Structures are given as C-alpha cells and as structure tokens.
Amino acid sequence: MTKYKMHILVCGGPGCSASKSEQIAANLRSHLQQEGLEKEVNVVLTGCFGFCEAGPIIKIMPDNVFYVKVQPEDAKEIVNEHIIKGRMVERLLYTEPSNGQKTPLDTDTDFYKKQVRIALRNCGLIDPENIEEYIALDGYKALATCLTDYTPEKVIEIVSASGLSGRGGAGFPTGRKWAATAKSKAEQKYIVCNADEGDPGAFMDRSILEGDPHSVLEAMAIAGYAVGADKGLIYIRAEYPLAIHRLQIALDQAREKGLLGKDIFSTGFNFDIELRYGAGAFVCGEATALIHSMEGLRGEPTMKPPRTSDKGYLGMPTNVNNVETYANVPAIILKGADWFSSIGTENSKGTKVFALAGQIKNVGLIEVPMGITLREIIYEIGGGMKGGKKFKAIQTGGPSGGCLTEKHLDIPIDYKSLSDAGSMMGSGGMVIMDESSCMVSIAKFYLDFTVEESCGKCTPCRIGNKRLYELLDKITQGKGTMEDLDNLRNLSHVIKDTSLCGLGQSSPNPVLSTLDNFWDEYVEHVKEHKCRAGVCKALMKYEINPEVCVGCTACARNCPVNAIKGEKKQAHQINQEACIKCGTCMEKCKFGAISVK
Amino acid sequence: MAQIKTLADLQAVKERVYATMKTRVEAFDKSLSQIRIAMATSGISAGAKEIFDYMIEKTDERQIKAVITQTGVIAEGNNQPVVVEVVMPDGQSKIYENVDKKSADAIMDSLKA
Structure with missing residues (x-):
C-alpha cells in the first residue's frame, strides 16, 4: 500500500468545478508524474470546501496550506515550488480582508476560525467516490455499533437525548419523529431522505451529497434499524446530476461491501436504498407532497394528521428527514448524545449549515454552532460588507423566512430566536443585503x-x-x-x-x-413615490439640469424611445410620460447634466 | 471487493486505508508536534529529501505522533545544509542543523518522551 507523503486536495464542489477544478486536478497529476512523484503525492478531488468566494481552492496536506483562485496553468508552479522545494506560492495565497495579510493556513482565516464541522466533517477531506476513505474516517462504524451493541430503542434514546432536530427548517425533534415511526405497527415501513432542496441560493444538502454521500446512507440505515424499516428512498432533485452520480456510486460501493443489502454485519438486518428523482417543484420539499410525488401522484400536500409516521409512502409508516439531519446522525452515535448536546443553545443543539450569499465579502458554505450571532456570521466569517457599503438586511429561511435588520444582529441564532424575530431557520439560505436593495x-x-x-x-x-x-x-x-x-x-x-x-x-x-x-x-x-435604493424603476425620474446641459444631443440620439427633445446647443428636456427609465441618457451624457431622483 | 461482515472487517479496512490518508487527516490535529524540514535547493542537494522520507517512514514505524512537512529556507542566512525545525503544540520551536539519519533518530526520540 502506498504511503503518501503529501496530499493535494482539490475542491470538486459546484462552484469550483464550474471553474475547471477537474482540469486543475488533472494538470497536477500530470506534472507530478513528470517529476516522478505520483507515488508520493496523492491528488484527491473532494467535496465542497465551503469557501466558494475564493474558488477554485486547493489545499496541500499535511502543511494545511491552501491556495485560492487557482487556474489550471498554475499546476506546474505549485508542483515545482511547493511540492518539490517546500516554498509557498505567494501569489496564490489568500489575503485576509480584515488585515490585508497573506494567510497560508486555512484554519487561521476568519472564514474558518469560528466554524464547527459536524455535518460537513468529511466534505473537502475525503474522496466522495471512494467508500474506503469514508470507512477510514470511522465511516459505517456507527451503523456497526448500533446493529451489534444497541437495541433500536437505545438508538432512538441517543438521538432524542442529543437534541438533534430537523435541519430542513422546521426543527421538529428527530428522536421524536423516529419514535413515532417506530411505534406505528405495519408490515412495511420506509425511511425517506428529503433531498429536494429548493430555496433560491441554497446548496447545503447538495454539498453534503456531493462531498460525503455515505454519511447520509449510513444514517438512513441506522434510522431503518431504529424504526424497523428495511427500505430507504432518497428523493432528490433531478437538477442535481453530480449529487445523483455520486450517490449512485456510493450505493453501488456500499452494496458491494455488504454495508447495504441483506444481513448487514451478520446481524440479520436488511436495508437497501433507492433513488427517486424530483422534477424541481418547491412544494415537494413538504413531506406529504414529497411522498405523493414518489407515489407517482401529483406533488400536492395533504392535511396532517395522519402524519407520515402513521401513513406515509404507499400508506405505510414513513420517517422523513432532511439530508443535513441524517448527516449528523453517525457522529452523534459515535461521540454520544452528551457531546452533541454540549454544542449549541438551550433549545437548539448542534450546528447548522448555511449558504451565505449576497453583498458580503466571503460567500460560501459554512457550518456554525447554534447560538452564534448574525453579526459574527456577517462580519467575521463573511468578512463584512462588500465595497464598504452599509448593511441593511439579512434574509434567512428562503421564501418562508423573513428579513432581519441591524437590531437583530446580536441575537443568538436558534430555531426559537429566529422565529421570535419574525423569520425562521429554514434550510439554511442567508442572503445579506446592503443599502442598494429595495x-x-x-x-x-x-x-x-x-x-x-x-x-x-x-x-x-x-x-x-x-x-x-x-x-x-x-x-x-x-x-x-x-x-x-x-x-x-x-x-x-x-x-x-x-x-x-x-x-x-x-x-x-x-x-x-x-x-x-x-x-x-x-x-x-x-x-x-420614492424608492430610496433606486430599484423601483417606475418611481425613478431622470432629469436634465439646464444649467449644465450644453445641447450636444448625445442623450436625444441614444434614447431608445425618443423621449428627449431639444435644439442643438440648447438645454434638452425629458418627456417623463414617454421615458422608460432605462438610464441610457445618463450613461451617454459626458457633462454630468443628467441625474436620477 | 470483499464484503464487510464484522466490526473487525471494518476495522481492518479502516486501518489499511487510514495509513494512506494519515498525512492528510492528522494535519488538522493541532495537538501534534510538527517536524518541518527545509527543502530549499541547498537543502535538497544536501540530502534533505532523504531525511524527509526517512522521518516519515520512521515516525510511522515507531508510532511517534508528529506531522512532517517540508518548508523553504529555515533561519535565513544559515548555511548548515539539512535544517529541521520542531514546533511543539504549545508553539515553542527548536531548530536543528546538520541533521543526518542518526540525529533524525534523536529528534524523533525526543518527541516520544
């Protein structure tokens, strides 16, 4: 077995792979081969590192040095300088916005310092297409422990005691959901994973499935054991082709190893998982609508009760949890309920993954302990507002959430405090807005x-x-x-x-x-009739200052609707009735005579 | 691929694969000492690469908990060929010059205690 002296981790997340990270990995491999180092240095295409703002990212281990905005043609310099001579490639190092310093170690950056990774523990660290790397980091040990050492009741007890609650947004206690499904009597029960991530801008579940698919498969098998189900279904959006591809590989490898299928760990426990594709309807993220969609019916919700734990897929008791909820489970089993419940606040335990977007310096995927404040997320992890503009609002919870303001920045984030403030946790989208948003x-x-x-x-x-x-x-x-x-x-x-x-x-x-x-x-x-952000076009009024206008006719000639009239070398006027507020005149005026109100 | 049927099977896969990933994963562990070997041009020509390989192999063999990395010039202006810096978890560091296999052994022994 080869003992690698170094590993180069290349981010294969959605953002970085769009910027040719696969080509970077290929170039690195070929340069290493030219130098005869392919047996000593391992190039791994991993899941998302989270720091999408600075992508494509590569990380060199064990040095823990990370390079940002790497291009495929930088591969040669990285191999020659860093790998062979141990010298860091200065120009590719990350510059911390808060102090302007180059920061080679990712663990020292403001972006990563405050993060606690449980659900994302393996994302950006392992090769998601290799089950053995997952096993090497204690993968499937939680399942083995449950099957051989714990009764199903004990498993539910641990999950309940941990305080884990639904990461899809509503925050229903996971242990209670499992207990309800376990209590229902039926010949057949189902375990469903809700991977119908639909909030605009959210990619938490996608990143987990692409970066660490086995964590979800293992947790579903554990849930199956706990509630007495032998079939699992993952309802995933068809728009996530890479996640589907990696899940398929993961399922094949898990079956090949006997970790899914019949008689798992020789305990007589059977469990297997199928994929079901959603067509991208937002409402199908709702548990009852999701189940109808899987049954081949219209993706429409039905009244509860009956809850899915009593009557779900094909009328059978069904436990539905979200991707991120499942991803937490193996860690809870291995490290214990006390460990998990020691993280977070009194009524929300553990961590939450958020997708940061909008007008902040560091956009990307983060996992933070519950109880962190919005201020810490925006100004420390997020690096503050872009372009020195003023913070105006933060939208959490997607289309079901709300917009919070400056006065909410210091509340500790958990399910309750966000809903008290008029928003919600939601699945984890966070859009930060500055004064240019209406x-x-x-x-x-x-x-x-x-x-x-x-x-x-x-x-x-x-x-x-x-x-x-x-x-x-x-x-x-x-x-x-x-x-x-x-x-x-x-x-x-x-x-x-x-x-x-x-x-x-x-x-x-x-x-x-x-x-x-x-x-x-x-x-x-x-x-x-005023829009202070200047977004609502109907409320805007372009005006020509007759004192400044020299009558060059540039505006009139460029106006697409002929709304500007005036003689040559005379001040022009805008016909407000005809104006469509396109702003072309202001752009074309060389004298700064046109302003918007 | 052999099926995994017991906890022992799982453990065996874990140990086999973990050995290949060790240098990747343990870098995250700040409780480990770091051994940094200067691999500038002068270092390499004086045999730093051999010491690097040797130490990686031996720390594993002797189960010494340390992360071994390469670095550029340690202590600028210092002309001693093979230079090794040991950074302890508490941040204290020591620089060794003129390191050969024998003194590399001694450095590793000092970490064992």
Whole structure:
C-alpha cells in the first residue's frame, strides 16, 4: 500500500468545478508524474470546501496550506515550488480582508476560525467516490455499533437525548419523529431522505451529497434499524446530476461491501436504498407532497394528521428527514448524545449549515454552532460588507423566512430566536443585503417565487399569494395607497392561518417581516413615490439640469424611445410620460447634466 | 471487493486505508508536534529529501505522533545544509542543523518522551 507523503486536495464542489477544478486536478497529476512523484503525492478531488468566494481552492496536506483562485496553468508552479522545494506560492495565497495579510493556513482565516464541522466533517477531506476513505474516517462504524451493541430503542434514546432536530427548517425533534415511526405497527415501513432542496441560493444538502454521500446512507440505515424499516428512498432533485452520480456510486460501493443489502454485519438486518428523482417543484420539499410525488401522484400536500409516521409512502409508516439531519446522525452515535448536546443553545443543539450569499465579502458554505450571532456570521466569517457599503438586511429561511435588520444582529441564532424575530431557520439560505436593495422589491421577489411554486390545491395559497404579489407590484409602481399596506398585512395573516401546508403558512413571512422592519420604506413608496435604493424603476425620474446641459444631443440620439427633445446647443428636456427609465441618457451624457431622483 | 461482515472487517479496512490518508487527516490535529524540514535547493542537494522520507517512514514505524512537512529556507542566512525545525503544540520551536539519519533518530526520540 502506498504511503503518501503529501496530499493535494482539490475542491470538486459546484462552484469550483464550474471553474475547471477537474482540469486543475488533472494538470497536477500530470506534472507530478513528470517529476516522478505520483507515488508520493496523492491528488484527491473532494467535496465542497465551503469557501466558494475564493474558488477554485486547493489545499496541500499535511502543511494545511491552501491556495485560492487557482487556474489550471498554475499546476506546474505549485508542483515545482511547493511540492518539490517546500516554498509557498505567494501569489496564490489568500489575503485576509480584515488585515490585508497573506494567510497560508486555512484554519487561521476568519472564514474558518469560528466554524464547527459536524455535518460537513468529511466534505473537502475525503474522496466522495471512494467508500474506503469514508470507512477510514470511522465511516459505517456507527451503523456497526448500533446493529451489534444497541437495541433500536437505545438508538432512538441517543438521538432524542442529543437534541438533534430537523435541519430542513422546521426543527421538529428527530428522536421524536423516529419514535413515532417506530411505534406505528405495519408490515412495511420506509425511511425517506428529503433531498429536494429548493430555496433560491441554497446548496447545503447538495454539498453534503456531493462531498460525503455515505454519511447520509449510513444514517438512513441506522434510522431503518431504529424504526424497523428495511427500505430507504432518497428523493432528490433531478437538477442535481453530480449529487445523483455520486450517490449512485456510493450505493453501488456500499452494496458491494455488504454495508447495504441483506444481513448487514451478520446481524440479520436488511436495508437497501433507492433513488427517486424530483422534477424541481418547491412544494415537494413538504413531506406529504414529497411522498405523493414518489407515489407517482401529483406533488400536492395533504392535511396532517395522519402524519407520515402513521401513513406515509404507499400508506405505510414513513420517517422523513432532511439530508443535513441524517448527516449528523453517525457522529452523534459515535461521540454520544452528551457531546452533541454540549454544542449549541438551550433549545437548539448542534450546528447548522448555511449558504451565505449576497453583498458580503466571503460567500460560501459554512457550518456554525447554534447560538452564534448574525453579526459574527456577517462580519467575521463573511468578512463584512462588500465595497464598504452599509448593511441593511439579512434574509434567512428562503421564501418562508423573513428579513432581519441591524437590531437583530446580536441575537443568538436558534430555531426559537429566529422565529421570535419574525423569520425562521429554514434550510439554511442567508442572503445579506446592503443599502442598494429595495425591501419592497425583495418581498415581491419572494412572492413571485411562491406564486410560481404554489401547487394550487388550496385557495389561500393559490389566490392569496397572487393578490399579495399584485399589491406589492402596485406599490413598486408608485400606485399604492396606505390602505393597500393594511390589506397586505391582513391578507398575509389570512394566508398564514388558513393555508394547507407549510408553503402557504410561511409564504407571507417576507411581506410581514419587511412591513415590520422596513415600514418607513413602504410608506415612502406610497406617499412620496420614492424608492430610496433606486430599484423601483417606475418611481425613478431622470432629469436634465439646464444649467449644465450644453445641447450636444448625445442623450436625444441614444434614447431608445425618443423621449428627449431639444435644439442643438440648447438645454434638452425629458418627456417623463414617454421615458422608460432605462438610464441610457445618463450613461451617454459626458457633462454630468443628467441625474436620477 | 470483499464484503464487510464484522466490526473487525471494518476495522481492518479502516486501518489499511487510514495509513494512506494519515498525512492528510492528522494535519488538522493541532495537538501534534510538527517536524518541518527545509527543502530549499541547498537543502535538497544536501540530502534533505532523504531525511524527509526517512522521518516519515520512521515516525510511522515507531508510532511517534508528529506531522512532517517540508518548508523553504529555515533561519535565513544559515548555511548548515539539512535544517529541521520542531514546533511543539504549545508553539515553542527548536531548530536543528546538520541533521543526518542518526540525529533524525534523536529528534524523533525526543518527541516520544
């Protein structure tokens, strides 16, 4: 067996592979071969490192040095300098935005310092297409321990005691869900993994499945043992081809090793898993809609009860958990409930993976202990706002969540505190916005998404959300009234109270939270016909300053709708009725005579 | 591929594969001492590569818990050919010059205690 002296880890996550990280790995391998080092240095294409902002990333172990924004043609220099001569390639090192210093060790960066990796423990460390690397890091040991040493009751007891709760967003206690499914009597039970990740901008589950698929398979088998199920199903979006590919490889390898299939660990326990593809409907992330979709029916939710733990897939008791929830389970079994519950806050245990996006310096995937504050996430891990702009709002929980402001930055994040603040944990999307975002338009954006994704089964969601969207649109057009603002709020409450499933029950959250936190901005749109962020085009007015205009006719010639009139060498005017606010005139004016109000 | 039927089977796979991944995984462990070997041009021509290989092999054999990495010039202006720096988990470091296999053994022994 080869003993590698060094390992070069190349990020194969979604962002980095889009920037040719596979080519980087191939180039590294060929240069190592030229130098005769292929037996000493191992190149591994791993799952996502999380630090997508600086991608493509490669990491050299055991030095723990990481290089950012690496191009395929940098491979030769990395091999010659770092691998052969032990000299770091300075120009590829990461520069910390907070102090401008080059930071070679990833563990020293602000981005990684505060992170605690449980669900992502193997992402960016192992080759996800090799089951043996997973086993080498104690993979499948939790399953072996459960099957040989613990009763199913004991397994549920450990998961309950750990305080693990649903990472899909709602935060239902996992142990209680397992116990309910275990209690239901039936000939056949099912374990389902919800990998229908649909929030705009979220890629937590995708990264786990691409970076460490076995952690999910192992946990599903453990759940199967605990509740008495021998069949597992993973409902995954067809838009995740790489995750599907890696899951398929993982399933094949696990079956080949006998870790899935019949008589696992010679204990008589049988368990196997099938993949089911979703067509990308957002509502299918809701457990009952997901199950109907798997049954070949319309992806529509049904009333609960009966809960899926009583009547789920094909009418049989079914335990549905999210990808990230499962990924935590093997670590909990191996390290114990006490270890897990020591991390986090009183009512939310463990860690949470978030996808950071928006106007901050470091976007990417992070895993942080519950109880961390939004301020730490934005200003330390996220590196602060981009371009020195001022923080305005953070949107958490996707289309079901809300927008929080400056005053919420210091609350410790957990399920309860986020919902008390008018947002929710959600599956882990976090969009950070600066002063260039218009909050009415943001609410409209999420409603647009909900209107598109509503399955149409229940009236409040199908029609109510459409009406909410229309009201918001009217306001952004400058045609809103103060009565409309009252109607927005009232209608939001009706939709929340009367919708059938979680989609409708939470879809007005972006509206309500922006009404609460950005009331002034709504009023400004209505009363003053003003959008302070300059996003709502209908409220913008381009004007020519007659004192500055020299009458060069550049604006008039470039206006696509001929809205500008004026004689040569005379000040021009804009016909506001005809203007479409495209901004071309302002761009073309060389004298700075045109301004926007 | 042989099937894994017992905890012992699993453990065997783990140990076999972990040995190949050790240098990748243990770098994360800050409780380990680091042995850094200067591999600049002068170091390599004086045999630093042999010492590097030797120490990797022997720390494993003797089960000495340490991470071995290569680095550029240690202590600029120092002309002693093979230079090894040992950084302890508490941050203290010692620099050894003129290291050969015999003194490499001694360095490793000092970490064992």
